[in-house]
Amino acid sequence: MRRVVNSNMSSRELSQIRGGLGLTQDKMAKRLGMSLRMYRYYEVENAPIPVVLEIAAKNLDGSGTLTSYDMDRMKKLREEIDTTLSVGSVDVAHIEKILKQSSKELENVLSKS
Helix, strand or coil: CCCCCECCCCHHHHHHHHHHHCCCHHHHHHHHCCCHHHHHHHHCCCCCCEHHHHHHHHCCCCCCCCCHHHHHHHHHHHHHHHHHHHCCCCCHHHHHHHHHHHHHHHHHHHHCC
């Protein structure tokens, strides 16, 4: 089971970030790679906000370009691929996991444009 660490960010702060970017809840949810229903859960229902959501929200910019958060994620995936391929014998399950994560990350980045 994966443990989720919650931030100290309030629903109001999340709403203010979205407002500052001039985004609707739907567009903000898409930029963050989550469903509108899940986004509303955090912004409207005062649910605890995971740290990863806080980091992503604070690193969005209004231009639709890659943020430093996006670039960092892409670099980490690239390093993981390079490390795995340089080992010699390749674990196919590990490669599949990396490819699936890479696909999700790229889909998220492309949805911002």
